[in-house]
Amino acid sequence: MLATYRQGPEGGTPLLIVHGLFGSARNWGAVARRLARDRLVLTVDMRNHGDSFRDPDHGYEDMAGDLARVIERNGDSADVLGHSMGGKAAMVLALTRPELVDRLIVGDIAPVAYSHTQLHLVQAMQELDLTGLTRRSEADSKLARIVPDSGTRAFLLQSLDLKSSPARWKLNLDVLSAEMDGILGWPDIDSRFDGPALFLTGENSDYFRQEYRPETKRLFPRARFARIRGAGHWLHADKPREFEAAAASFLVR
Known part of the structure; x- marks a missing residue:
């Protein structure tokens, strides 16, 4: 199991927050605390990050499987918010195990392969x-x-x-x-997620381009798009209150 941290009242549909490459659950501390005022929020350290286990495999199917186990341990389904690498893992989870994901929020990443490197x-x-x-x-x-x-x-x-x-x-x-090519890539998945999905991007980031929208809509037909002004790729750190407000509004039932 991934190292998992809980805050907020028990019961109801939890929100699972998934960090990006080189990150950890602690990167989301302030945003998670505020979102946990009226619901259970789970943050995790992804495999090969933070206090979670080390493994030679770091593919998106593996990461999605890790997230599925966290959700199954904590209820029937969850809202899922993922940023960058965590956003891709969250998308793969939604596409392969849609019954586990109620609402999906993806932070500044698209379901495409990227050519840059870290x-x-x-x-x-x-x-x-x-x-x-x-x-x-x-x-x-x-x-x-x-x-x-x-x-x-x-x-x-x-x-x-x-x-x-x-x-x-x-x-x-x-x-x-060793796994960088796969982290920057995107797996070949022939399915779609029909639940509500919000793609939040940073105004000053080029990670989500206009030309990525058709493929995103193909895989996520109910996708909505919003841009946070003045934010870069780490939009939740650049504009935490604006990010929190957008996420909270989308998650209201």
């Missing part, structure tokens, strides 16, 4: 000398030589465990590197 970030983390590190600011200074963007560094460093002796990444970097 291998440079994996390599940057692998090359960072963790010897003797005790403060995140020290790690940030060292990582800045390889990763110039401060926002990206701050995100990656959330997965650095400085309480461990020695310090370690809470990511299975070797597997994520």
Whole structure:
């Protein structure tokens, strides 16, 4: 089972929140707490991330299977919100196990294969000398030589465990590197999800382009689209209140 964290009142349909590549459940702390005011919210660490298990396989069918087990452990079905890699895993879950997904929210990702790569970030983390590190600011200074963007560094460093002796990444970097092509890709799935689906994108992100809409509508006929102004790819971190409001509005029954 994935490491799973619960908050909010028990009963009713839970909301399952699924983080993206290099993330963890803790990235969603503030948004999850606010959405949990009147419902049960489950956040998870995906396989090879955070405190969840390590596995040599990191395909979307595998990740969707992990999410299915979490839902089955906590009820009959769930609303599912996934971002980036987690959004793809959530889409695959909805397409392959539609009976488990009531409403689907996908954050800034489309059901297509992408041509960019994140291998440079994996390599940057692998090359960072963790010897003797005790403060995140020290790690940030060292990582800045390889990763110039401060926002990206701050995100990656959330997965650095400085309480461990020695310090370690809470990511299975070797597997994520080996599986990167599949993470950026999209499995060949001949099915569709007929439930309500909301695709939220960041105004300043190019992850979801206009030309991706026809394929998205083919797989998710009831898809709705909304753009959050001033947000980039990590739209829930850039504009958390706006993201929360859009998600909450869509989830109202």
